[in-house]
Amino acid sequence: MFQLANTWPRYRGRTQRILAAYRVFLENPTEGLHPQQVARRTGMSMMTAAALLEGVPDLFVKLPKRDGLTRYRLNSRTTAADPDEIEAFVLRAARREGWVLYAGLAMIMLAVLMVVLLMRAS
Numbered sequence: 756m757f758q759l760a761n762t763w764p765r766y767r768g769r770t771q772r773i774l775a776a777y778r779v780f781l782e783n784p785t786e787g788l789h790p791q792q793v794a795r796r797t798g799m800s801m802m803t804a805a806a807l808l809e810g811v812p813d814l815f816v817k818l819p820k821r822d823g824l825t826r827y828r829l830n831s832r833t834t835a836a837d838p839d840e841i842e843a844f845v846l847r848a849a850r851r852e853g854w855v856l857y858a859g860l861a862m863i864m865l866a867v868l869m870v871v872l873l874m875r876a877s
Contacts, residue, residue, distance in 0.1 A: 764856065765810055766849040772799060772807055773845050777814060780829045781838065787818045787826030813848075814841070 766773065775797040780788065782796075794804035808815045808827045816830040833841060 764849075764852040765813075766845055767852040767856070768849075769807065770845050770849050772797070772803070773811055773814065774842060775799075776804065776807055777829070777833075777838075777841060777845075780815075780827075784829075784834070787828045789824055789826050793827070814845075 776793050779793050779796045790805035790808055791801050793799075793808065794801045797804065799807075809817070812830075814829060814833045815827045818826045818828055820826065836844075
C-alpha cells in the first residue's frame with residue numbers, strides 16, 4: 756500500500772515539476788543526469804527529483820552505472836517526440852488520473868449510500 760501511495764497519481768499535481776525536469780533534459784540531450792543535477796536546475800529538492808524521475812517511467816529511463824550513481828535520460832519515444840506533444844501527453848495523463856480519482860470517490864459514496872438505504876429499509 757505504501758508503494759502505491761508513492762507512485763499514484765504519477766501526473767496529477769506534478770505536471771509543472773515533470774515538465775520542468777523534461778526541459779532540463781531537453782537542454783542536455785546527450786547527457787545522463789543524476790537527480791541532484793535535475794534538482795539544482797529545477798529548484799526542487801534532491802528527494803523530490805529522485806522520486807519524480809523514478810515515478811514517471813513513461814518519460815524518463817534509469818541508467819544504472821557500476822560506480823553506484825544512477826543517472827536518468829529521456830526514453831527514446833520522448834526524445835523523438837515534439838515538446839508540445841509531450842506537454843499535451845502530461846496534461847492529458849493528469850486529467851485522466853483526476854477522472855479516475857473522482858470516479859473512485861463517487862463509487863465509494865454510492866456504496867455507502869446503498870448500505871445506509873439498505874439498513875434503513877430493514
